[in-house]
Amino acid sequence: MSPQRVPPAQVAREAGLPRLGGRPPLGRYLAQAWDRRHFAWELARARFRSSTEQDRLGIAWVVIRPLINAVVYGFVFVLLLRSDTRPEGFVPFLVAGVFIFAYWSGSLSDGAKAISGSMGLVRTLHFPRVLLPVATVIEQALALGPMVVVLAVTYAASGEPPRPEWLLLVPALLLMTAFNLGVALIAARLTIHVRDIAQLLPFVSRLFFYLSGIFYSVELTVEDGPLKTVMQSNPVHIFITLVRDAFSDAEATPSWMWPAGAAWAVVTLLVGLVFFWQAEERYARE
Known part of the structure; x- marks a missing residue:
């Protein structure tokens, strides 16, 4: 009797050879991503530069564009809203809302295109795909830097001198960055499987814009009740606040806001990582 032939694939598995495009365990996957973190950084820098280098004002548009939005929203809603619904220091209040919301909405929209917009890389190079959504959030963080400087100047000009409490900006933005990354990871996987979802994201972003107190104070405008509780618990509103x-x-x-912000950041990031990693070996085939 001839010996039973062992399939080559089984021999390869027993020898510890990974399957091409296979999904490694989550811990090893994250370690591989960390080893290649410089790729995400360089990709984000290159995209950030290329997004403005052809414009005459260059990187200034990173700040000018949301500032124009703030001016337009301010002009419109100052006319529409009662004065008792506008908080003190309305100008920096509005600018902060527009700038920080742009960080989240950019992470959502660009994160949704992280895989589908980079299929050339996905199908030709072997690397942890999680680096692509990471690069989109880094790119948005690079754009946020100049906005924070302008925001600080706006608050100082409105009579808020720099003080040690301004350092709380660092943990607030770190938590929001973790949350944004989780959102980008979830959006990246959803849109690669169901491309039509990308068409719905602008409406999702607009809904959060109106629910997050960008141009009005939730506390001054909305009466106590379930709606106010939901709006105050909205993570985008929390980080802006x-x-x-x-x-x-x-x-x-x-x-309660700092623990709530930390919970949103940690849970969303963990869910996003696991959700994205589970489809790692499918991205190149979509």
Whole structure:
């Protein structure tokens, strides 16, 4: 009797050879991504430069564009909203809302295209695909840097001198970055499987824009009740509030907001990582 032939694939597995395009365990996957973190950084820098290098004003548009949005929203909603619904220091309040919201909405929209817009890389090079959504969030963070400088100047010009509480901006933005990365990871996988979802994201972004207190104070405008609780628990509103209060009045921040922001950041990031990793070996085939 001739010996039973062992399939080559089984021999390869027993020898520890990884399957091409296979999904490694999550811990090893994250370690591989960390080893190649410089790729995400360089990709983000290259995209950030190329997005503005052909414009005459260059990188200045990173700040000019959201500033124009803030001016337009301010002009319109100052006319529409009652004065008792506008908080003190309305100008920096509005600018902070527009700038920080742009960080989240950019991470959502660009994260959704992280895989589908880079299929050439995905199909020809072997690397942890998680680096592509990471690169999109890094790119948005690079754009946020100049905005934060302008935001600080805006608060200082409105009568809020620099003080130690401004350092709370660092943990607030770190938590938001973790949250944004989780959002980008979830959006990246969803849109690669169902491309039509990308058409819905602008409406999702617009919904959050109106629910997050960008141009009005949720506390002054919305009556106590379930709706107000939902709006205050909205993670985008939470992170915008943490940034605003870091600049203006850190003691006014509700005691629950920092733990809530941390919970949103950690849970969303962990869910996003696992959700994205589970489809790692499918991205090149979509």
